[in-house]
Amino acid sequence: MLDPRSIVFILAALSLLMAIVLSAMPSSMSDRQSGARHWSIGMLGVSIASVLYGLRGFAPDFFSMALANAVSLVAVALLYSGGRAFFGLPRHKPALIAALVISNLALLYFLYVEDHYASRVVVYSAVSGVLLFLVCRDVLIHRPRQADRARFPYLFTAFSVLFDVLVSCARIINALFVSSGGSDFLAPTPINALYFSTHSLLAICISVGFILMLNERLHARLQYQLSHDALTNAYSRSMIFELAQHELDSNQHPISLLLLDIDHFKQVNDSLGHQGGDAVLKHFVHTLADNLRHDEPLGRYGGEEFVVLLRNTPARDANATAERLRQAIADTPYRDGQNEYPLTASIGCATTHERQSLEQLLQQADTALYQAKRGGRNRVEHA
Known part of the structure; x- marks a missing residue:
């Protein structure tokens, strides 16, 4: 011992x-x-x-x-x-x-x-x-x-x-x-x-x-x-795609994607500078997060474009959610001190059909987003 x-x-x-x-x-x-x-x-x-x-x-x-x-x-x-x-x-x-x-x-x-x-x-x-x-x-x-x-x-x-x-x-x-x-x-x-x-x-x-x-x-x-974007704390592009692919692989349909783009964001950068533009992006994500449920993940697609994944959501409900988000963004301008900068967003919405790939779903959402921009912006279009 x-x-x-x-x-x-x-x-x-x-x-x-x-x-x-x-x-x-x-x-x-x-x-x-x-x-x-x-x-x-x-x-x-x-x-x-x-x-x-x-x-x-x-x-x-x-x-x-x-x-x-x-x-x-x-x-x-x-x-x-x-x-x-x-x-x-x-x-x-x-x-x-x-x-x-x-x-x-x-x-x-x-x-x-x-x-x-x-x-x-x-x-x-x-x-x-x-x-x-x-x-x-x-x-x-x-x-x-x-x-x-x-x-x-x-x-x-x-x-x-x-x-x-x-x-x-x-x-x-x-x-x-x-x-x-x-x-x-x-x-x-x-x-x-x-x-x-x-x-x-x-x-x-x-x-x-x-x-x-x-x-x-x-x-x-x-x-x-x-798994998160360093600037906005939204999901990264790869992570939101991974989540979407997992939902597609689970065969739990329908699944909807919203593709959002801040309208005239170049003008925001021109007037506020790049730091001001970054602040607007953070404000934009914060506004979206306040109006999304915990099971509706938000990811940054690139630049001023963002993706929202809606699980078990048919086209009708996806359109309603997209319209609610569009209205929330329009009602929540970015404030810099005493100044207000109104923001709007164009939203493209796509809903899966059976045996549809993620690439096809994204392409449909992108097409719908283009239609929303061409139709005057600050609007929702569904593929």
Whole structure:
């Protein structure tokens, strides 16, 4: 059986490794992954505290006990703050600092005023256990719920943290009901070996969980960037076509496509400049999004042209939707300060027939759009 001192030094080495891995992540993501830096510094704190604990009997108690406890609690607080930052939640800094100050004063009291090992265990384990429980709660409550987001990284992290909370509770119970002096902290007993072994394993599991969460979020962001237009946040051309092709392949007819074009957009660019034109495109997409259901995806076809996919929508309903969108655009001018710029759109609509390809459907919608433009613009035409 490994003695607790050896396990503590192993924990120090593994925590330092996790700190290095986590520290590399924010710089490679331009600091967009909030929380990673907190977790990195927190794991570095666990490593430093473990080394100080391991020096028990070779270094003064101030370093191997008082300072080690303080660094360890700050490290746990950083893990909590990192989780809050990761999910964009308030970090409650004043309350957190107050809790750390009070708990460390209590630890100093039970070391220098009244040397009582069990009380130190209870104070330390209670504070760290509560903070870790709050980490678990935040991960479970605020983890992404979208169907296309992975669940495993968040559940793995939450249950790893929860298990560490249970270990802290077990340590409190052991300290309260089993007589133990201060010299027993690194004594080679089964209880100490079990505690430090479990704690070391869980510290690594929690770090791995953080890394999995960071990677999942990065993957989700990359997926979003690949599937959405960078300027307007509408679906990209390839993505809207992929969605349309999937609907065609599923043989769930009828399917309708709306092809929308902002009328006289060149004049908009000429009068407002290209930045103003970009703002108009964003305004246009925002107006459409406000008037579409969640199951009616909008994509940018190119330039000032956009595509709306209408699932299980016959020609009659597609025309009604197109007319509603046309009216909404006309009723929602673009505002630049005190100035208003009226907008209109021409819309071509096409509805599938059996065994019709996506190319044929797009061609029909494009033909209808051309007819709407030739007919005076600001109108809807159906192929």
